[in-house]
Amino acid sequence: MERINNLNWFLTTKNNEHIGVWVTKDGYIRHEFLPNGRYDEARGDIKSAYTGYYNRLGNHVEYLDDTGFVAEGDFKDGVFYHAGMVLYKESA
Numbered sequence: 001m002e003r004i005n006n007l008n009w010f011l012t013t014k015n016n017e018h019i020g021v022w023v024t025k026d027g028y029i030r031h032e033f034l035p036n037g038r039y040d041e042a043r044g045d046i047k048s049a050y051t052g053y054y055n056r057l058g059n060h061v062e063y064l065d066d067t068g069f070v071a072e073g074d075f076k077d078g079v080f081y082h083a084g085m086v087l088y089k090e091s092a
Contacts (some may be wrong), residue, residue: 018056022080022087031080031087039063 022031030042033054041050052065061082063071073082080087 018061018075018080021090023090024085024087029085029087030090031082 016035018033019035020033022033023029028044032040032042034040037053037055039050039052039054040048043049050065052063052067054064055062059075061073061075063073065071071083073080075081078089080089
């Protein structure tokens with residue numbers, strides 16, 4: 001995982017438009033990509049419902065959750081598609 005984190009750090013510092021909070025239209029899911037290669041997903045009132053590592057290559061993201069499950073998602077035209085959800089970047 002250390003090698004992935006080093007590669008991920010390089011990728012995210014060079015191409016970081018994904019960094020920040022992505023939210024479903026109803027605001028229930030809040031998915032934050034952190035610049036250190038970690039993510040934090042809140043669901044409703046549950047902060048940090050899911051946390052772990054992510055690795056982005058191009059428009060594709062792969063996850064390794066702290067509990068051991070894996071997932072993936074894709075960015076397309078400024079929208080993030082993940083596990084059947086559609087998320088939009090929260091403006092600052």
